[in-house]
Amino acid sequence: MSDATIADWDGDFFDEAVLTNPEPFYAELRARGPLVRLSRYDVLAVGRYQETYTIFSDWKRFVSSRGVGLTDFKKEKPWRQPSIVLEVDPPEHTRTRTVLNRALSPGAVNRLKDTFRAEAEALIDRLLEVGTFDAVPDLAEAFPLKVFPDAVGISPEGRENLLLYGSMVFNALGPDNAPRRAAMAHAPVVVPWINQRCAREAITADGFAATIYQGVERGEVNEVEAGMLVRSLLSAGVDTTVTGIGSALWCLATNPDQYALLRADASLVRPAFEEVLRFTSPVSAFCRTANQDTEVSGLFIPEGSKILCMLGAANLDENKWPEAHRFKVARKPTGHLAFGVGIHGCVGQTVARAESEAVLSVLREKVATIELAGEPVWQANNSMHLLKSLPIRITRA
Numbered sequence: 001m002s003d004a005t006i007a008d009w010d011g012d013f014f015d016e017a018v019l020t021n022p023e024p025f026y027a028e029l030r031a032r033g034p035l036v037r038l039s040r041y042d043v044l045a046v047g048r049y050q051e052t053y054t055i056f057s058d059w060k061r062f063v064s065s066r067g068v069g070l071t072d073f074k075k076e077k078p079w080r081q082p083s084i085v086l087e088v089d090p091p092e093h094t095r096t097r098t099v100l101n102r103a104l105s106p107g108a109v110n111r112l113k114d115t116f117r118a119e120a121e122a123l124i125d126r127l128l129e130v131g132t133f134d135a136v137p138d139l140a141e142a143f144p145l146k147v148f149p150d151a152v153g154i155s156p157e158g159r160e161n162l163l164l165y166g167s168m169v170f171n172a173l174g175p176d177n178a179p180r181r182a183a184m185a186h187a188p189v190v191v192p193w194i195n196q197r198c199a200r201e202a203i204t205a206d207g208f209a210a211t212i213y214q215g216v217e218r219g220e221v222n223e224v225e226a227g228m229l230v231r232s233l234l235s236a237g238v239d240t241t242v243t244g245i246g247s248a249l250w251c252l253a254t255n256p257d258q259y260a261l262l263r264a265d266a267s268l269v270r271p272a273f274e275e276v277l278r279f280t281s282p283v284s285a286f287c288r289t290a291n292q293d294t295e296v297s298g299l300f301i302p303e304g305s306k307i308l309c310m311l312g313a314a315n316l317d318e319n320k321w322p323e324a325h326r327f328k329v330a331r332k333p334t335g336h337l338a339f340g341v342g343i344h345g346c347v348g349q350t351v352a353r354a355e356s357e358a359v360l361s362v363l364r365e366k367v368a369t370i371e372l373a374g375e376p377v378w379q380a381n382n383s384m385h386l387l388k389s390l391p392i393r394i395t396r397a
Contacts, residue, residue, distance in 0.1 A: 005300075006035050006338055007032060007033055009032055009036045009039065009045075010039050010040055013025055013308065016312060016380040019385075020380050021313055023325075025313075026047055027316075028055060028315055030047045030212060033241065034046065035301070035307075036101065036298070039106070042309065043307065043310075044301065044306065044307045045310060046308070046309055048271060049319060049337075050320075051345070052309050055296060056286075056288065056309050057060070057341045058342070059342060060284075060291075062087060063288065063289055064087055064090050064344055065089045066291070067287065068087060068173060068287050068288065070306060074242045074289075079172050079184070082226070084096045084225055084229065084232070085097055085347065086227070086344065092359055094219065094343075095223065096221060097174055098220065100214055103233075104348055104351060105198075108109075108211070109351055110205070115147065115150075115202035116358035117356055118369065119143065119147050119157035120143060121362050123146075124359075124363065124367065128367070128395075129286050131393060131394065132393045133338065134372045134389055134392075135245050135391070136388065136390050140242050140246035142240050143355065143359060144355060145162065149234075149238075150207070150350065152209050153204035153210055154197045154202065154204075154366065158197075161190050162194075162234055165235060166240075166272055167381065168190065170381055170383045171384075172184065173286070173385070174383060175382070179382055180382060190203055192349070198228075198231045199227055200226070208331075211313065212229050219283055223237065225345070227382025232299055236238045236347075236348060237253075237351065238387070240348075241351075241352045241356065244273070244277060244352060244358055245356055247282060247385075248273060248276040248359070248360060249279070249370065249375055250387060250390055251275075253370045253372050253392050255327050258328065258329045262329050262360070262364050269357050270357060271330060273353065273360055274333050275327060278315045278321065278333040279315070279327045281316075281384060281385055283340075283384055284310065284312040285309060286309055286340070287306050287307060288306070289304065290303055311338060311340075312385060339352075367394045367397060370392055371392065372391065372392060373391040375391075376390050
C-alpha cells in the first residue's frame with residue numbers, strides 16, 4: 001500500500017444543478033483521482049471505471065447490507081424496512097434472490113415478448129396519429145406502467161403511485177434535500193397503497209408475484225418476505241425502465257445519424273439500448289460500505305466508509321470507452337455498469353431489456369424521423385438521471 005492519501009473535494013453531487021446535468025461533475029471526479037472524499041457529506045466517491053467495478057462487484061469487502069444510500073444502517077434507522085434482496089448480503093441474499101430469479105426467468109420473460117410487442121405497436125400507432133407529444137408521460141411512462149404491472153400481476157387502479165413510490169425509493173438514497181423531501185411527502189398515501197398491492201390476495205394467479213408467493217409453499221420465504229420481494233420488483237422495475245426508454249428517445253432525437261443507422265439495421269436494436277444505458281446511466285449512483293479496513297488502487301479505506309459509486313461517471317470513462325462522450329448505436333458496450341455488476345446486479349434487467357427492445361423495434365419499423373419539438377427538461381433525483389419532459393415530433397415511415 002502506498003502512502004497516497006485520498007484528497008478532499010467540496011463538490012456537491014446532490015446539488016440540483018448537478019443532478020440535472022451531472023457530466024461536468026463526473027469529469028471532475030475522475031480527474032481528481034481514483035477515490036475522492038466529498039467533504040460536505042464525509043463520504044468517499046469513485047468515478048473511474050476500474051475502481052467502480054472493483055468496489056461494486058466485491059460484496060465481501062464492500063457490503064450492501066449497511067444501505068445502498070448515504071444512511072449507514074449500522075448507525076441509523078432506515079426510513080423503511082430494508083430491501084431483502086438489494087440491501088442484504090449472502091447467505092440471506094442468495095436465498096431471496098433465488099426466488100426472484102425464478103419469477104423473472106428467461107422463459108417467463110420470453111413468454112411476454114409478443115405482448116410487449118403488441119402493446120408497443122398499439123401505443124406508437126396512436127402517437128403517430130398525434131405526431132407531436134411529450135415522450136415522457138405519453139410513451140416512456142405509459143408503456144412500462146401498462147406492461148410491467150400486468151406482468152407482475154397487480155390491478156390497474158392507481159398505477160401512477162408506482163412512479164411516486166420509485167421516486168421515494170431512489171431519492172431516499174441521498175441527503176435530506178429538496179428532491180428527497182418532495183418525494184417523501186407522498187409517503188402517507190403511497191406506502192399503504194404499495195403494501196396492499198403486494199399482498200397475496202391482491203395479485204393475479206399468473207404473474208411474477210404469483211411465482212414469488214409459490215416460494216412460501218416451498219419453504220424458501222415466508223408470507224411477509226414474499227410481499228417484500230413483490231415490493232422490490234415494483235420499486236425498481238418501473239422507474240428504471242421509464243428512464244431507459246425516455247433516455248433512448250432523447251439519444252435518438254439528438255443523434256439523427258445514429259437513428260438512421262438503427263433504422264437501416266434491425267440487429268442494432270439490442271446494442272443501441274445497451275449504448276443508451278452506458279451513455280445516460282439511468283441509475284447514476286449507489287453506495288457501498290467498507291465492512292473492513294481495506295484498500296483500492298493503493299488508497300487506504302477504513303471500515304465504515306461510505307463509498308458513493310458513480311455508475312454514470314464510470315460509464316463515461318474514456319480509459320474504458322474510446323469516444324465515451326459520443327452516442328454510437330453500433331458500439332456494443334459490453335461491461336457497462338448501468339445494471340450494476342456481481343451478485344447485486346439488477347435482477348429485472350431481462351424484463352427491462354425486453355420492454356425497451358420492443359419499443360425500439362417498433363420505432364425503427366414505423367417511425368421515419370424523431371426530432372425534438374421543445375427543450376428537454378431533466379428531473380433532479382438523488383440517484384437517477386431521468387427526464388421530466390421531452391417534447392418530440394415523429395413522422396410515419
